[in-house]
Amino acid sequence: MQMFYRKALNNIKISIQDPLYFFQSLTAFLRGFLYIIYYNFFTRNVKIGFPFKAYAPVRIIGPGSVSIGKDCSVYKNVFRGLTIVTSSCDAVVNIGRKCALGGLTIRCSKRVEIGDCVMTATSLIQDSFFVNYDKTMSIPINKPIPEPKEISIGNNVWLSMGSILLRGCNIGSDSVISAGSWCFDATIKDYFLAIGNPVKKALPIEKLQRLKGIS
């Protein structure tokens, strides 16, 4: 109860100091509430947790099931909000609690799992090689296209700007994907920094901090 009062007092202080911030957050809260009403009651397959702040437009398309946890927020990043596209009925997208999603696009045809407290910039998560995978099989193509494979991302991961995660990525918790890097079929352990296009090396963050003199 004490925590609640402290939070409320803090919010009032901030709103007096910076009224524009207060107005923006209020509009984002109301917008998010409208999104919750629209998606939870008018579409069967999408579920969004209650406090949902939408600073930027949210677009969820497709027959697959999507669930977003409590206390998530969507920010505007390079003129993009959150877009989730599911291409088949079996597709599942699970996003955890307290995520800050800015400019993220997810194209799912099998399964994408994202943990709690994940922070993203404009990045692409795509678990199949080609988006129109089912349509492509209708024309005669004699070559092996890799099949879609599920992606899992741990807690407290930071996806930085321009990164692309393709099929079969397993990313451990507390790790960072650097800007412009590109993952394919890669497993990255906990608390590692992934660099490169394509990613070939992952560096332990503890070692990097020790080298730079930050402990």
Added chain:
Amino acid sequence: MRDVIAGIRGRLFILMCKFFRRNIKIKEGLKIYKRLSIGGKGMVSIGSNCIVDGIRGDSIQHVTIDAYSPEAVITIGNNAQLYAARIAAKFQVTIGNNVLIEESGITDTDFHSIDRSRGNPVDENRDKCQINIGNSVSIGARSLITKGVAIGDNAVIAPGSIVTTSVKPGSLVFGNPARTIMQGQSVSE
């Protein structure tokens, strides 16, 4: 219903090209789901049974084909599927049959020189800069193909890759710059 409207739009586009724009030649069976814009004075020819569409949920969904100079030639084969593709040519771009292109750019030139003047590039000619893409090639989303590249038949180009050197037939290519790597690569520490 959607397919019928797309077929009608395709037929209207072909009729419009017959009367007003003689430099564009399109065979039968074109389906236009999203906007198709063809610009420039160069020759553009598209084969039969092609599909023009965009990727769902994206903000940019139209296909653009630009032939900048009057001697530019763009040819696209039969059964091509263009999903939000951007093709620009100053000299020559040839694309084979049964090709899939998803939200990626194919450009023939650099458009400007590296001098301070930023004028026309000097050392570019048709033999050096033309792009050849073979039959049944598929190109993933957010990838880019630069000048002077030849891609062999049945090649697969992964999403997000930038192709600067020519690709052998039947190979899987990705990264920046694009190279062949075996599947199931392991990340070292």
